[in-house]
Amino acid sequence: MEIIIHSAEQLLSVTGARAKRGAAQGDLGIIENGAVAMRGGDIVAVGPSEAIRGMATRETQLIDASGCVVLPGFVDAHTHVVFAGDRVNEFEMRLRGASYLELLKAGGGIMNTVRATRAASVEQIIVETRARLDRMLAFGTTTVEAKTGYGLDTATELKQLEAIYVLDAAHAIDLVPTFIGAHAIPVEYAGRADAFVNMVTDEMLGAVKAWEEKRQTKGPFLRLPFCDVFCDDGAFDAEQSRRILSRARALGFPLKIHADEFANLGGAALAAELGATSADHLMVTRRDEMKKMAEANVIGVLLPGTTFGLGKHDFANGRAFVEENVPIALGSDLNPGTSWNESMPMIIAMATRYEKLTTAEAIVAATLNAAFATGVGERVGSLEAGKQADVLIASVPDYRHLAYRYGTNPIRHVIKAGRVVV
Ligand code: NIG
Ligand code: FE
Numbered sequence: 001m002e003i004i005i006h007s008a009e010q011l012l013s014v015t016g017a018r019a020k021r022g023a024a025q026g027d028l029g030i031i032e033n034g035a036v037a038m039r040g041g042d043i044v045a046v047g048p049s050e051a052i053r054g055m056a057t058r059e060t061q062l063i064d065a066s067g068c069v070v071l072p073g074f075v076d077a078h079t080h081v082v083f084a085g086d087r088v089n090e091f092e093m094r095l096r097g098a099s100y101l102e103l104l105k106a107g108g109g110i111m112n113t114v115r116a117t118r119a120a121s122v123e124q125i126i127v128e129t130r131a132r133l134d135r136m137l138a139f140g141t142t143t144v145e146a147k148t149g150y151g152l153d154t155a156t157e158l159k160q161l162e163a164i165y166v167l168d169a170a171h172a173i174d175l176v177p178t179f180i181g182a183h184a185i186p187v188e189y190a191g192r193a194d195a196f197v198n199m200v201t202d203e204m205l206g207a208v209k210a211w212e213e214k215r216q217t218k219g220p221f222l223r224l225p226f227c228d229v230f231c232d233d234g235a236f237d238a239e240q241s242r243r244i245l246s247r248a249r250a251l252g253f254p255l256k257i258h259a260d261e262f263a264n265l266g267g268a269a270l271a272a273e274l275g276a277t278s279a280d281h282l283m284v285t286r287r288d289e290m291k292k293m294a295e296a297n298v299i300g301v302l303l304p305g306t307t308f309g310l311g312k313h314d315f316a317n318g319r320a321f322v323e324e325n326v327p328i329a330l331g332s333d334l335n336p337g338t339s340w341n342e343s344m345p346m347i348i349a350m351a352t353r354y355e356k357l358t359t360a361e362a363i364v365a366a367t368l369n370a371a372f373a374t375g376v377g378e379r380v381g382s383l384e385a386g387k388q389a390d391v392l393i394a395s396v397p398d399y400r401h402l403a404y405r406y407g408t409n410p411i412r413h414v415i416k417a418g419r420v421v422v
Contacts, residue, residue, distance in 0.1 A: 001060045002038060002040070002060065002418060003061045004038075004055065004056055004060055004062050004063070005035060005036050005063045005065050005391065005413075006049040006053050006063070007033060007049050007066040008033070008068055008070040009397055009398060010034065010069045010399055011031040011035065011046065011383065012070070012363065012367075012399055013028070013029035013030075013034075013384060014029055014368045015029045015382050015383070015384050016368050018372060019327035019329070019369040019372040020369060021326060022323075025322050025328060025357075026358050027364065028360050028364065031048060032048075033048055033049045033050075034048065034070060035048065035051075036070060036383055037052050038391070038415070038418045041419075042386060042387065043383060043386065043389045044385055046383050046384060063420075065393050067395070068393050068397075068412065069393075069394045069398065069399050069401075070383070070393055070394075071367065071391075072367040072380070073140060073142025073380065073390030073391060073414065073416065074344040074370070075142070075143040075144075075145075075366065075374055075376070075380060076136065076141045076145065076370065077145050077278070077301045077330065077331040077369075077370035077374050078147075078303055078333050078373075079145055079147065079332055079334040079335070080149060080334060080335035080336075081133065081136075081144060081146050081335075082146050082163050082164055083128070083129070083150045084113070084117045084119070084120035084128055084150075085117075086340075087109075087113060090109065090112070094310075100337065101234045104184065104234050105234050107187050107190070110150070110184040111186065111187055113335075113336050113337065114184070117150035117151060117160065118153070118156045122166070125163045126163050133171050135342045136332075136334075137171075137414060137422060138409065138411065139343040140392045140394070140414060141173060141332075141342075142380070142390040143176065143371065143374060143376060143381075145176050145331065145373075145374045146167075146175045146176065146177060147177075147178040147228060148164075148179050148180055148181065148183075149183030149184075149228075149230075150183070152181065152183065152184060157208065158208070161179070161212075161225070164177045165177070172414075172421040173416070174376070174380075176225075176226075176374050176375060178227070178256060179204075179205075179225045180229065180258075181204045181244075182235075183228075184235055185235070193236070197236070197240045197244060205227070205253070209224065212224055224251075224252055226255065226375065227244070227245060228256040228280075229241040229244050229245060229257055231257055231258060231265055231267035232262050232267070233262050234262070235258075237265055238267065238270055241265075241267065242270055242273075242274070245270070245274050245276070246274065256271075256277060256279070256280060257271045257278075259281060259285070260283055260285045261281035261283055261306065262284075263284070264284045264286065266289075267279060268285045268293055268298075269289050271296070271298045272289075272298050273292075273296075275298075277298070277299060278300070278301045278329065279293060279299075280300075280301035281316070282300050282301075282302060282321070283306075283315065283316045284314065290320060290324035293326045294324050294325040299326070299329050300316075300321045300327070301373050302318055302321075302329070302351060302355055303330075303333040303347075304316070304330075304350035304351050304354055306338045309333075309338045309341065310338050315350075317356070319356035322361060327372070328357065328365045328369060329369040330351055330362060330369075331347070331370065332344065332347055343409070345406070345409065345411070346406055347366065348366055348403050349403050349406035349407075351365065351403075359399060359400050359404070363399060367381050367382065368381040368382050369381075389415055389417060389418040390415065391415040392411055392413065392414055393411070393412045394411055394412065395411075396410050
């Protein structure tokens with residue numbers, strides 16, 4: 001055995017073959033005085049310390065986790081981490097009363113980051129993104145869903161995808177790509193949203209697919225990216241979103257949707273209709289739409305950092321989603337406009353207080369369920385034999401402290417694919 005972590009006060013196995021929902025949403029699979037053994041980048045065994053310690057050989061690195069909680073690496077199920085520049089000027093304007101959607105409609109907002117990202121070289125984008133990934137890793141994030149959407153033209157969208165693949169190969173964090181060419185209506189298409197939608201369906205999706213098929217360099221996560229759409233006031237309506245996502249589905253892309261972040265345009269129901277993997281944001285989703293999501297096995301990705309980042313109070317009703325049997329995942333929504341947040345522990349702290357998840361539910365949402373929302377639930381998200389060894393040691397005496405304390409970093413060790421990286 002290469003590494004054995006033993007004597008954990010609690011080991012949270014979070015075992016499960018699919019995203020957990022309803023009463024199971026909070027099922028952490030706790031092993032008291034737990035241990036985990038790994039070799040060749042994978043988990044070999046999980047169980048009580050007495051049993052697992054017996055697997056040690058002379059070469060084994062033993063890590064004592066007494067006084068600590070051991071848990072799966074966090075999966076951040078929704079980020080826009082790949083971008084250039086920042087929007088601190090707009091943040092200051094919003095503090096003085098400007099609204100996010102007004103800035104967007106005036107050609108600022110997302111469009112400002114589009115201009116910066118179009119102008120930046122792929123190397124520059126990688127340098128800026130790598131610094132963010134380093135900090136995310138220190139907070140325990142080991143897998144990240146990463147969106148494009150700051151290109152809004154084919155060349156820059158592909159440049160962002162290139163940055164995602166380079167970073168996935170070079171960085172300890174695994175990155176899973178999502179194409180969101182329909183993230184905003186670019187200024188060159190102002191007043192011609194349908195023409196832009198045609199460009200996405202007739203040109204961009206095919207170009208992304210062809211580009212993906214040419215790349216044959218990557219291992220486990222080589223796949224078509226997710227296709228996502230920002231379905232909201234000021235962006236794309238339900239009909240435009242349906243056109244893009246239907247075409248993407250026909251080409252073989254798995255689907256996601258930004259739904260109900262500002263206005264309810266029917267995005268959650270659309271996700272159910274099209275069999276999307278997830279619907280994300282969901283701040284103003286109705287109960288009847290939650291029921292449709294549950295029936296269609298759509299995972300609800302909640303992003304409390306966005307509500308907080310916008311200085312708003314209409315947090316998604318996480319409790320209602322659990323009651324309606326929708327599996328819930330969590331993400332940071334890390335982006336330069338609404339939520340520059342790099343800490344999943346902080347997201348857990350917010351999800352418990354404002355979205356009314358229990359701490360156990362929020363931890364499942366940030367691990368196993370986030371892994372399934374990201375399409376990698378077969379490989380990561382729980383501590384079970386055969387999965388990749390993405391393991392955290394948190395300096396807290398029981399799991400409840402992971403939500404109770406906030407603004408502090410509880411993560412003491414990060415093991416990524418069987419290697420100690422923090
Ligand atoms: O998830 N809503 C659309 N996308 C992001 C914001 C992106 C940006 O402002 O740059 C979000 O909140
Ligand atoms: Fe987003």
